Amino acid sequence: MVETVIQYSEKIESTHLLGPGDRAVLWVFGCCFNCSGCIAYNFKHGTCIEDTAENLAQWFLDTKNDGITISGGEPMLQAMELSKMIEMIREKRDVGIVVYSGFTYEELKKKADQDLGVKNFLSQIDILIDGPYREELNHNEPYRGSSNQRILPLTGRYAGAMEAYYQTSEGRDIEVRIRGDKTLMIGVPSKDQAAIWQEIKRLDQF
Ligand code: SF4
Numbered sequence: 001m002v003e004t005v006i007q008y009s010e011k012i013e014s015t016h017l018l019g020p021g022d023r024a025v026l027w028v029f030g031c032c033f034n035c036s037g038c039i040a041y042n043f044k045h046g047t048c049i050e051d052t053a054e055n056l057a058q059w060f061l062d063t064k065n066d067g068i069t070i071s072g073g074e075p076m077l078q079a080m081e082l083s084k085m086i087e088m089i090r091e092k093r094d095v096g097i098v099v100y101s102g103f104t105y106e107e108l109k110k111k112a113d114q115d116l117g118v119k120n121f122l123s124q125i126d127i128l129i130d131g132p133y134r135e136e137l138n139h140n141e142p143y144r145g146s147s148n149q150r151i152l153p154l155t156g157r158y159a160g161a162m163e164a165y166y167q168t169s170e171g172r173d174i175e176v177r178i179r180g181d182k183t184l185m186i187g188v189p190s191k192d193q194a195a196i197w198q199e200i201k202r203l204d205q206f
Contacts, residue, residue, distance in 0.1 A: 004053040004084045009043045009073065010184055011056070013063040017173055017187035018143075019098035019127060020161040021066035025186065026056065028072040028082070033102040037135035039194050043073040053081055057088035060095075067096035067126075076101050076108065080117025086124045096157050099125045102132040105152055126157040140190045142172050176200070 007029040018025050029048040031040070038044070060068050068089070075082055086097060099121075101108065105128060112119035122128075129144055129151050137146035143166055144151060151166050153159065174187035174197070185197050 004081050005050050006053055006056055006078055006081045006085060007048050007050055008056075009047045009049065011059065012177065012184065012186060013065055015175060015186050017175060018069040018071065018100075019067060019096070020158050020165040021096065023067045023069050023098070024060050024063045024065045025069045025071060026060075028070065028075050028078055030077055031072055031074040031102065032077060033074060033132050035102070035133040035135070037138070038133060039189065039197070040071075040073065043071075053085035054088060057085050057092075060085075060089055061092055065095075067098065069098040069100070071100040074102050075099050076103055076111070076118060076121070079115065079121040083117060083120035083124060086121075090124075096126045097124055098127045098129070100129045103130065105130045105150070105154075122154070126153065126155045127162070128152045128154055138191065140172060142166070143188055145188055 008026055009029045010027040011025065013024045014022055015025060016022065027040075027043050029043060031044045070082060089095060103111070108118060108122055108128075108130070112122050129149055131149040133145040134148050135146070137148050139147050141147055153162055158165070172188055172190040172193065174185055174189045174193050176197075177184045177186065183200055189197055
């Protein structure tokens, strides 16, 4: 049997910053967009790790987290592979899926007519944060990079948690984790936080 391989840049467990509950996050590698001001440079051009969907599903199951958020990079470029990973996870545990994509929901629905991977993946997503990052629309709203991006519930899974989680925060929060000699920022940073992060990364290189 041919193994399903996923290319990713980072994965972490147990954060509250990228969706309701205690979540793991997988940042996939590669992006087809070129948003001005993108701070996810490493997920487009930097570290690319390959692992099987099966191993990544097991990694997530071992975390015991309530859900997984998939960001990047552009998750839809690996829609079929990610949908297989989610299938494997949900065979063992019914968990919530949050996805950040540079495509709009309308674009994805059209793609789904032609692309079985996108169709399957889209059908598994509970909350989609959609659309490309637009620097001029970065108004420091929490949980999204710019105000053109929408937080869309695609299922009823988070009906009780959506409003409390997405509407009550007053601003953007980030976490910085240090693992070995690497630093990782989690969350959607404000402009000031992004500038501090760039300085940390600059110092990281010395
Ligand atoms: S979609 Fe995300 S990762 Fe891709 S260029 Fe835009 S901001 Fe960067």
